[in-house]
Amino acid sequence: MKSWPIIRPYVMIAPALIVFLLFFIYPIYYMVYLSLHSWDFISPTKDFVGLSNFQQLLNSSEFAKVLSNTLVYTFGTVVFSITLALFLALWLNRSTRIHRLAQTAVFSPYIISLASIALLWLWMMDPDFGLLNWLLSLVGIPKQPWLTDQNTALFSLILVAVWKGVGFNTLVFIAGLQSIPKDLYEAADLDQSPKWRTFYKITLPMLTPTLFFLVVTNVIVSFQVFDTVHIMTLGGPVNSTNTLVFNIYMHGFRFFNIGYASAVGVILLILLAIMTWLYFRLLSKRVHYQ
Amino acid sequence: MAQIQLKNVSKNFDGESVIERLNITIKDGSFTVLVGPSGCGKTTTLRMIAGLEEQSEGEIWIGDHNVSDISPGKRDVAMVFQNYALYPTMSVRENIEFGLTNRKIPKVERKELVYEIAEIVGLTPYLSKKPQQLSGGQRQRVALARAMVKKPKVFLMDEPLSNLDAKLRQQMRMELIQLHKRLGTTFIYVTHDQVEAMSMGEDVILMNKGKVVQQAGPMELYNEPNSMFVSQFVGMPPMNVMSIEDLVTYSEDSWSFQQQGVSYIGFRPEKIKLLKAPSTSGFCLNCEIINRETLGAEIIYQLKSQIGNIQGKSYLTPMVNEKKVYVEVEYSDLYYFDKDGNRISSIIRTEMKSTLTAAGEKTS
Amino acid sequence: MKLLNYLLKGLNWVLLLTVILIFIFPFFWMITTAFKSFSETMMFPPKWIPDQWLWQNFVDAWQSGPFLHYYINSITVTVSILVLQFLTVIPASYAFARYRFKGDRFLFALIMITLMIPAQLIFLPVYLQMSSWGLIDSLASLIIPFASSAFGIFLIRQAFKQVPNELIEAARLDQASEWKIMWKIMVPYAKPTIITFALFSFITHWNDYFWPLVMTNSELSRTLPVGIARLRDIDSGASWNLVMAGNMLLVVPILVIFFLAQRHIIKAFVYTGVK
Numbered sequence: 001m002k003s004w005p006i007i008r009p010y011v012m013i014a015p016a017l018i019v020f021l022l023f024f025i026y027p028i029y030y031m032v033y034l035s036l037h038s039w040d041f042i043s044p045t046k047d048f049v050g051l052s053n054f055q056q057l058l059n060s061s062e063f064a065k066v067l068s069n070t071l072v073y074t075f076g077t078v079v080f081s082i083t084l085a086l087f088l089a090l091w092l093n094r095s096t097r098i099h100r101l102a103q104t105a106v107f108s109p110y111i112i113s114l115a116s117i118a119l120l121w122l123w124m125m126d127p128d129f130g131l132l133n134w135l136l137s138l139v140g141i142p143k144q145p146w147l148t149d150q151n152t153a154l155f156s157l158i159l160v161a162v163w164k165g166v167g168f169n170t171l172v173f174i175a176g177l178q179s180i181p182k183d184l185y186e187a188a189d190l191d192q193s194p195k196w197r198t199f200y201k202i203t204l205p206m207l208t209p210t211l212f213f214l215v216v217t218n219v220i221v222s223f224q225v226f227d228t229v230h231i232m233t234l235g236g237p238v239n240s241t242n243t244l245v246f247n248i249y250m251h252g253f254r255f256f257n258i259g260y261a262s263a264v265g266v267i268l269l270i271l272l273a274i275m276t277w278l279y280f281r282l283l284s285k286r287v288h289y290q
Numbered sequence: 291m292a293q294i295q296l297k298n299v300s301k302n303f304d305g306e307s308v309i310e311r312l313n314i315t316i317k318d319g320s321f322t323v324l325v326g327p328s329g330c331g332k333t334t335t336l337r338m339i340a341g342l343e344e345q346s347e348g349e350i351w352i353g354d355h356n357v358s359d360i361s362p363g364k365r366d367v368a369m370v371f372q373n374y375a376l377y378p379t380m381s382v383r384e385n386i387e388f389g390l391t392n393r394k395i396p397k398v399e400r401k402e403l404v405y406e407i408a409e410i411v412g413l414t415p416y417l418s419k420k421p422q423q424l425s426g427g428q429r430q431r432v433a434l435a436r437a438m439v440k441k442p443k444v445f446l447m448d449e450p451l452s453n454l455d456a457k458l459r460q461q462m463r464m465e466l467i468q469l470h471k472r473l474g475t476t477f478i479y480v481t482h483d484q485v486e487a488m489s490m491g492e493d494v495i496l497m498n499k500g501k502v503v504q505q506a507g508p509m510e511l512y513n514e515p516n517s518m519f520v521s522q523f524v525g526m527p528p529m530n531v532m533s534i535e536d537l538v539t540y541s542e543d544s545w546s547f548q549q550q551g552v553s554y555i556g557f558r559p560e561k562i563k564l565l566k567a568p569s570t571s572g573f574c575l576n577c578e579i580i581n582r583e584t585l586g587a588e589i590i591y592q593l594k595s596q597i598g599n600i601q602g603k604s605y606l607t608p609m610v611n612e613k614k615v616y617v618e619v620e621y622s623d624l625y626y627f628d629k630d631g632n633r634i635s636s637i638i639r640t641e642m643k644s645t646l647t648a649a650g651e652k653t654s
Numbered sequence: 655m656k657l658l659n660y661l662l663k664g665l666n667w668v669l670l671l672t673v674i675l676i677f678i679f680p681f682f683w684m685i686t687t688a689f690k691s692f693s694e695t696m697m698f699p700p701k702w703i704p705d706q707w708l709w710q711n712f713v714d715a716w717q718s719g720p721f722l723h724y725y726i727n728s729i730t731v732t733v734s735i736l737v738l739q740f741l742t743v744i745p746a747s748y749a750f751a752r753y754r755f756k757g758d759r760f761l762f763a764l765i766m767i768t769l770m771i772p773a774q775l776i777f778l779p780v781y782l783q784m785s786s787w788g789l790i791d792s793l794a795s796l797i798i799p800f801a802s803s804a805f806g807i808f809l810i811r812q813a814f815k816q817v818p819n820e821l822i823e824a825a826r827l828d829q830a831s832e833w834k835i836m837w838k839i840m841v842p843y844a845k846p847t848i849i850t851f852a853l854f855s856f857i858t859h860w861n862d863y864f865w866p867l868v869m870t871n872s873e874l875s876r877t878l879p880v881g882i883a884r885l886r887d888i889d890s891g892a893s894w895n896l897v898m899a900g901n902m903l904l905v906v907p908i909l910v911i912f913f914l915a916q917r918h919i920i921k922a923f924v925y926t927g928v929k
Binding site for chain 1: 667670673674676677678680681683684687695696697698699700741742743745746748749750753755758761764765767768770771772774775776777778779780781782783798799801802804807832857860861862863864867868879880882883885886892894897898901904905908909912916919920923924
Binding site for chain 3: 340341342361362363364367368369371372373375376377378379380388389392393436440
C-alpha cells in the first residue's frame with residue numbers, strides 16, 4: 001500500500017524511458033562500439049580493430065572532401081539564412097495585412113516535406129527546361145548547370161536549404177523583436193537616438209539570445225543534411241555534394257563497411273556534441289537582459 | 291459526532307519545525323476560527339486536518355476515527371480554497387458534481403443534489419457556465435456549493451473571503467454564519483484578519499509561531515487576553531503596552547510592581563478618557579495630541595507621552611481640540627504582564643491607585 | 655515630400671509582392687506542371703498554363719506505384735506515432751511535473767539529452783538492432799523509435815506545472831484518483847499545448863523522408879515521401895508532370911492543414927522552439 005506512491009512515478013516514466021534508452025541512448029554506445037570493429041554486416045563475427053577505422057578515415061581524401069562539403073554547406077546555409085532572416089524580420093515585423101501575408105508566405109516552405117521541396121527544386125533547376133534558367137535568361141544570364149556541375153552543385157543545395165529554412169528563422173526573429181519592451185524604444189526616442197543607433201544599441205543586443213539560439217539550431221540541422229543530397233545529387237557530381245550523413249549511409253548500406261560508417265558517425269557525434277555544449281555554455285552565461 | 295482533535299501534532303518542512311506538539315480540540319458543530327499572523331502555522335494546521343499535508347508526528351481524530359493515515363478524499367471533509375480552485379475546464383454543474391461522481395453516486399441522485407444546492411446558493415441560472423464567466427462572488431458560491439454538496443462532516447475554509455471586495459466580503463460573512471447555523475456542521479475557518487475572526491467565530495484559536503496562544507470565545511479573548519501577544523493582536527487599534535521600567539523613571543513606587551513580577555502594563559485605546567486637568571481617580575498620563583484620525587463615529591488619537599506613544603479611541607464624543615491633554619484610564623481597565631508577556635491576573639487592579647497617579651503627576 | 659512618401663510606399667509594396675512570389679510561386683509552378691502534358695514540360699521558355707488540364711497525370715502517377723499502400727502506410731505510421739506519444743508522453747510529463755522522487759533530475763536530463771540526438775546520427779546502429787529483431791522493412795520499425803518524444807515531455811511537463819496546486823488539492827478532496835486527476839484536470843488544462851505538440855508531431859512524421867527510406871526496402875512498406883521520390887525514376891526520369899502530380903498528393907494535405915490551423919502551426923513550430 002505504502003510502496004505504490006514511491007514506485008508510481010517510475011512506472012509512469014518507464015514507457016517513455018524505455019523508448020529513449022533503446023532507440024537513442026543505447027545506439028550511441030553501439031555506434032561507438034562498432035566504430036572500433038570491422039564488420040560487413042554478413043559475417044558472424046565483428047573483429048576488433050582498435051582505431052584503424054579512424055586512421056583510415058583521416059587518411060582518406062574522400063573523407064576530407066566529405067567533411068569540407070559539410071562544413072561549407074553548414075557555413076553557407078547558416079550565414080545566408082540568418083542574415084536574410086534578420087533583414088526580413090526587421091522589414092516584415094508589422095501587423096498590416098500584406099506584411100502578415102508575407103510572413104506566412106515566407107514560412108510556408110518550412111512545413112512542407114523536404115522530399116517534396118527537393119523534387120520541386122530539382123525540376124526548377126533543370127538545366128534545359130527549368131524555371132530558374134528561364135528567369136536568368138530574362139536578365140541575359142546564360143543557362144547555369146546548377147546541380148549537374150561540381151562547382152555549382154553544393155551552392156544549389158545551399159539555396160534550397162535557405163529557401164526552406166529562412167521563414168522559420170524570420171518568424172523566430174520576429175518573436176524576439178516583439179519581446180523587446182516598447183518603452184525601451186520610447187525612451188530612446190526621447191533621448192533623440194537616431195534610428196541606426198537605436199538598432200545597434202538596443203535591438204541587436206536584445207536579439208542576441210535569439211541569434212545564438214538560431215545559429216546553434218541551424219548549424220545542428222545543417223550538419224545532418226541528407227534528404228536533398230539523396231534526392232537531388234546522390235553526392236555527385238564527383239563527390240562535390242557528398243556530406244557526412246550521406247557518407248554514413250553509403251558506407252553502411254551500399255558498401256557494407258559498418259565499422260567505417262560508424263567511425264564517420266562518431267565524428268558527427270563529436271561535432272554535434274561540441275555544438276550542444278557550446279549552446280549550453282552560452283545559455284548558462286547567456287547574454288540576456290531580462 | 292464530528293469533534294476534531296489534534297493530539298501532539300508536529301510538522302517539519304525540510305527539517306525546520308513549523309508546528310510543535312499541537313493539541314487542539316474543536317467542538318462538534320462549532321464555528322471555529324484559526325487566526326494568527328502570517329507564518330503562524332494556521333494554514334498548515336488546516337491542511338493537516340484536510341490531509342493535504344501529512345503531519346510529521348501525532349494523531350488527528352475526526353469524530354471517533356483516527357484519520358492520521360487516511361487520504362484526504364476519504365476523510366469526509368470539504369474545503370473552500372482562497373482562490374476557489376474551481377476546475378476551469380468544467381462547467382459549474384460539473385464542478386459541483388465532480389466529487390459525487392468520484393464517489394460513484396448514481397446519476398439521478400447526483401442531479402437532484404446538484405439542483406438542490408444550486409437553489410440554495412442561487413446558482414441555478416449559471417449551471418452550464420464556465421467559472422471564468424462568473425463574477426468573484428458567484429465563483430465563491432460555486433466553491434461553497436461544491437463543498438456543501440458532499441455533505442461533509444467538517445467544512446474547512448482557507449481565507450475564502452480574501453479575494454472579494456470589502457462590501458461583498460461583509461455580505462458573505464453574514465451568509466457563511468447563516469449557512470453554519472442551518473447546516474449545524476463543524477466549520478473551521480482560517481484567516482489572518484482579526485476582525486473576521488472576532489465577527490464570525492464562536493470559538494477562536496489564536497496561533498503564533500506554530501503554537502496555540504489562546505483558545506476562547508471572541509469576547510473572552512478581548513476581555514481576558516492571556517498574554518501581551520493576544521492583547522495586541524485582538525482589538526483595533528491594539529492595546530497600548532508600556533514597560534514598567536520606563537514608568538519607574540517617573541515613579542519610585544512602581545518599584546513595588548516589579549517586586550510582584552510585573553514588567554508591562556497595558557490598557558485598551560477605547561478605555562481612555564481625555565481630560566483637561568489631571569485626574570485623581572485613575573491612572574493618568576500627561577500627553578500631547580499629535581494626530582487625529584476622524585473616522586466619523588470614532589476618532590483615533592495619536593498621543594505622545596514621555597514614556598512613549600499611545601493611541602486612544604473615542605466613540606460618539608465631540609472631538610478634543612486641545613493640544614495638551616491628560617489621559618485617564620480606570621484602574622480596573624489595566625492589564626499586567628510579566629517579563630515573558632504572560633498575563634498576571636492575580637493582582638487586584640485597584641491596589642495600584644496611589645503609585646500610578648504619582649507617575650502621571652510627576653510628568654506634568 | 656508627400657510624393658516621395660508615396661513612392662516609398664509603392665516600392666515597399668512591390669518588394670513585398672516580390673518576396674511573396676519568391677516563396678509562393680514554386681508551389682504554383684508545381685501545380686501547373688502537374689497538369690501539363692509531357693511535351694509541355696519540355697518547352698523553353700516554359701509554358702505557364704497548360705493547354706489542357708490533364709487530370710490523367712494524377713491517375714498515371716497513382717498507378718505508377720502502390721500509392722494506395724503508401725497512403726495507408728503514411729497514415730498508419732503517423733497516427734500510431736501520435737497515439738503512442740500521447741500515451742507515453744502524458745504520464746511521463748505528469749510524473750516529472752508533479753512528483754519529487756529519487757533520480758528525477760537525472761532522468762529528466764537523460765531524456766532531454768536525447769533531444770540533441772537526431773535520427774540522422776543513430777540510424778545505422780538502430781537499423782542493425784532492428785534487423786537483429788527481424789523488424790526491418792516493417793511498419794513497426796517506423797513507429798516504435800518515435801513512440802515517445804523528448805520534446806513533447808519538455809513541452810507538456812511545462813504546461814502541467816502551470817496547473818495551480820490548489821486545483822489538484824481540491825480534486826483530491828473530491829476523492830479523485832491520481833489517474834482521474836491526470837486525465838480530468840491536468841490534460842484538459844494543458845489542452846492547447848497538447849494540440850500544439852500534436853500538430854508539430856503530425857507534420858514532422860508525415861513529412862519524414864529519411865527514416866522510412868533507411869528502414870524499408872520493399873514497396874509495400876514505404877510511406878508517401880519515399881514513394882513519391884521514386885517517381886523520378888519512372889521512364890528513366892524527367893516525367894516532371896507525373897513527379898509533380900505525385901508531389902501534390904503529399905503536399906496538399908499539409909497545405910490544407912496549414913491553411914486551416916495556420917496560427918496553431920506557426921505557434922507549434924516557432925514559439926515553442928524559442929523557449
